[in-house]
Amino acid sequence: MTITNQTSRRADKLRGFQARWRGLRLFAAMALVGVALAGCTGEQFQKGYILPPGALEQIPIGASQDQVLIVMGTPSTVATLDGEVFYYISQRSERMVAFMNQRVVDQRVIAVYFDKNRRVRRLANYGLQDGKIFDFISRTTATSGQEMSYLAPLFKLLSFN
Numbered sequence: 001m002t003i004t005n006q007t008s009r010r011a012d013k014l015r016g017f018q019a020r021w022r023g024l025r026l027f028a029a030m031a032l033v034g035v036a037l038a039g040c041t042g043e044q045f046q047k048g049y050i051l052p053p054g055a056l057e058q059i060p061i062g063a064s065q066d067q068v069l070i071v072m073g074t075p076s077t078v079a080t081l082d083g084e085v086f087y088y089i090s091q092r093s094e095r096m097v098a099f100m101n102q103r104v105v106d107q108r109v110i111a112v113y114f115d116k117n118r119r120v121r122r123l124a125n126y127g128l129q130d131g132k133i134f135d136f137i138s139r140t141t142a143t144s145g146q147e148m149s150y151l152a153p154l155f156k157l158l159s160f161n
Contacts, residue, residue, distance in 0.1 A: 048090035
């Protein structure tokens with residue numbers, strides 16, 4: 001075997017090794033970029049009460065307070081305005097990228113109003129629509145008064161912005 005032939009084989013081996021190393025580096029770089037992008041995907045957060053599907057339909061007007069507790073569970077807070085009121089408070093937020101701030105998507109306060117005999121008098125599902133407190137069941141905006149003065153701080157408390 002000649003010296004030129006041996007040098008040629010060594011050069012071929014070296015080129016093959018360099019090509020494999022280049023391919024491995026490219027694969028590692030692509031994997032690193034993929035992992036970094038996967039870590040930046042959006043997240044959703046649910047805080048407070050999670051309303052079970054169909055729960056409000058299971059509570060007719062005139063239902064007992066015990067029935068409400070069985071269907072809805074323990075309320076977030078209780079008030080005594082004109083009878084007793086159970087409030088179930090929740091907030092949904094999301095962030096599009098892992099390092100960004102959360103953005104509130106939905107805030108809800110479900111209110112169950114009872115009469116003096118501890119029977120359901122009225123149901124309300126309050127949320128924010130166009131910056132105003134809105135009842136999604138009766139499709140009305142809450143008016144000022146004793147009830148409104150209690151709901152406004154709840155929504156301010158929920159919004160962390």
